[in-house]
Amino acid sequence: MTRDPDHLLPSDRPVTLMDHRGVAVEGAAHAMPAPEALLTAFAALVTGRRINDQAYALVRQGRLAVYPSSHGQEACQVAAAQVLADGDWLFPTYRDTVAAVARGVDPVEVLVLLKGDWHSGYDPSEHHVAPQATPLATQLLHAVGVAHAARLRGEPTVVMAMCGDGATSEGDFHEALNFAAVFRAPVVFFVQNNEYAISVPLARQSVAPSLAHKGIGYGVPGERVDGNDTAALLAVLGTAVDRARAGEGPQLVEAHTYRMQAHTNADDATRYRQDDEVAAWVERDPVTRLEAYLCEHDLLDDERLAAFAADAEEVAAAMRVGLSEDVTPxxxxxxxxxxxxxxxxxxxxxxxxxxxxxxxxxx
Amino acid sequence: MPQFEKLTMAQALNRALRDAMADDPSVVMFGEDVGPLGGVFRITDGLTAELGEDRCFDTPLAESGIVGMAVGMAMNGMRPVVEMQFDAFAYPAFEQIVSHVAKMRNRTRGRVTLPMVIRVPYAGGIGGVEHHCDSSESYYAHTPGLHVVAPSTAADAYTLLRAAIASPDPVVFLEPKKLYWSKEEVELDADRPGIGTAAVRREGTDATLIAYGPSVPVALEAAEVAAQEGRSLQVVDLRSIVPFDDATVCDAVRSTGRAVVVAEATGFASVSSEIVARVTERCFHSLAAPIRRVVGFDIPFPPPKLEHFQLPGVDRVLDAVDDLQWEDS
Known part of the structure; x- marks a missing residue:
């Protein structure tokens, strides 16, 4: 028996709701999220950017051993957490500190791992955020198990399982998609394609039409989304979560984004990519893009911007204090x-x- | 009142699964061919029909997927039991077992625990092909965070599997394939000494044979033959490789002053070498002779027609006993 694969195919181009100047795209495939949702996301974006920059600084001060930054990927981080309900689960990678924080975890507790006090610093059951670890794609199978257990008990849980472009080459990525599909487990597989797996570019990882196409082989519908467009991410990931919760089985979403900084502070990105490639992504920055849209629609003014910045600064200050404490394990x-x-x-x-x-x- | 029944080890394992699943709705069983077929060794026979396919089900053919999914289910309130169809077929799951199953409790300081059992039909003696006969216990025993057990009797198969399923920690449960069909009078009792305790299977005064899993019957047979020749051999069955019961093993060795370790696995960097090291460290002054080992040669598992050269046999065990520097010889 063969089934028509057309319904599994992603869009021809990544779903975009606003262009890089923050102008709404005509005839977009999804409705623009409500203003409150965009403002909530914007506040988290500003905080997320601040967390990335603060963590980077703390490495240089010797307070953290290393930091894999999601600078430039904050829209993916924030949207992945924001589309989930309280009882849902988030499975972050080591680069997804901001997503864990957006889900409610204290950044100081998340960064215990990189500070070196212990392997994991937060209680996964408190916010339903799985512990981070460095093996690639192995957590995707754990996500399937959490979802399958919930489904067996008749609970409405959805699991957001995050990974990067490099992880789609690992066997566990494929086993996870296949298991989730066969068991109709309510998992949203969310691939942040940031173009690099440490130094190896996407072209060396896969020659598939897109990473979202990888769902077809497993009967999992795929979608592609502009990973620096917060509105599009909220819409596409939100739809995927709704479908998974409604019993339509797992969903695969590929976000096209870019890792603006090196893999970690220990990496030298100049050895494998050119500055002008990075520069081209600066104007696609997710924070300034959403800010432009919100200002243009009178949803944001200088006063509110200042308030968001102050909130973010408070988080950064708490990180400096919390991560400067010398704990003797x-x-x-x-x-x-x-x-x-x-x-x-x-x-x-x-x-x-x-x-x-x-x-x-x-x- | 204890109920005695004549059961094979395969039937005792089946009963353990059935009873554990009846007692606790969070216990689920899955793997390859474990559903309507009942597993290639029939250990899960009848479970799907009796308890439903939400409780005992077939998965896609991918061992990392099976173990990885079990990790997630254990994270979310279930007690999964998974079957790796054969010893060597468990290797695709090795990363999940070593990097996550074994480490999750420690990683999260006890906040996330993984009460799960990985059942592995293991070892040779069945005339199996190259990848159906591995004694893979050393890989698991070398990994902190796992419990590793290997029953040698049907009664222990029941008791230890019930204990493994009830354990708050992950257990690699090694089932000696060649003993699946050996029948004995069994008292099904979940409350006998569980994981972490060895058993003295036969009392003896001249030397101690230390064995586990498929090698225990070999050791017992050797002791029987030795008795006819006037030598009294004690037999210790480890039952549990991790945790290791130093107390029982060392008490036994001190009581005889001589020991031979019998195991199917290749000897280099193995459970058998660990036993020799541990016992020597602890019992040196009680030993009348160096501890000998009768173990697999350091070769890949042989084809069926040659496997008898690789498996520890009664004659090799008796030869090793003869080498224990007896004053009268």
């Missing part, structure tokens, strides 16, 4: 969380370290 924790009950061997080993610490006078 307790070596007993090394053994405390491996199992529910430490094995006799771990009890012995923990005692050995405790003894070392005692002999060294607590250091």
């Amino acid at each position: 307790d070596p007993a924790d090394l053994f405390a969380h491996v199992y529910a009950v430490p094995t006799p061997q771990l009890v012995e080993q923990a005692a050995l370290v405790a003894d070392e610490v005692a002999r060294e006078g607590g250091h």
